[in-house]
Amino acid sequence: MRFWSPGASTASGSARAERFRSQNRIDDQVSGNFLGWEGQGLGWVDFQGISLLASMASRPDVGARLYFLVKQLSPEIVLQELLPRNLPGGYALLQRFWSVQTSLETVLAAQWITCVSESWDSRARIAFFRKQREQRPELELEYVNLQEALGPVNNELRARGKGRFFPMPWLVDRVQGAGLLLDSADSALTYPLAQFGCTHPCLGRMEIHYFHGPKKTGWLLLLEDAVPRTWTMERLKDCVPAAATPKLPFLGIKSLPVDGRSGILDRMLLTSDPDRFRLHLKV
Structure with missing residues (x-):
């Protein structure tokens, strides 16, 4: 002891x-x-x-x-x-989903970074992703595993009137854990509608959440490391250009939990109040 x-x-x-x-x-x-x-x-x-x-x-x-x-x-x-x-019923579902999501992104990332052009739009990326699944059995297996793990998660979301989660692994050369919330019947929409994570060369490990609703519209930055006190908002905008976009208000900065996740799914399936960051799970 x-x-x-x-x-x-x-x-x-x-x-x-x-x-x-x-x-x-x-x-x-x-x-x-x-x-x-x-x-x-x-x-x-x-x-x-x-x-x-x-x-x-x-x-x-x-x-x-x-x-x-x-x-x-x-x-x-x-x-x-x-x-x-x-623990909450969604705990095991999210643990499995996050595990297979990470596995898929790992299998995809190595070749994806060398083959995908920065100029490609979403349609080109999705088409290439489908082609890769046809040509690489191991990638198709990972994708099937992802869909099987996602099904129970989306069943829980629908039962709560929260819509469904749509992962976007074809963005793996830029961000990780990207996803959208679709078809929500909740008019409040206080939780993020989109999310992604990445490691920024200046800001370190981070997540960005996008909101759209009567209570909150804009984007929120979550950082693992504190922003140096000497930094100005202008310097932050230089690091994250979206902060300077007037059409999408900047909602501020929050701390990213030590386990590195604070996105759509854990906030809706593991808390009673989606506006508050509570239970965070480590994969």
């Missing part, structure tokens, strides 16, 4: 607790990385930079990704570890 201590003052501990309270509510399901043990049944967990004590139901390795239920926020924060059987 490896013991761990935050090694901070009482004031620092209070600040961590207040930050966690401001970001979460009772009955939220949150995820974090195990740091070490405090004692029997109590462990320290890192929640996106906030280290807190939690009640443990398992004996994880240090660094393991775990999931917790927020039982109480005051006067003390009470967190209870959730075992896999207690």
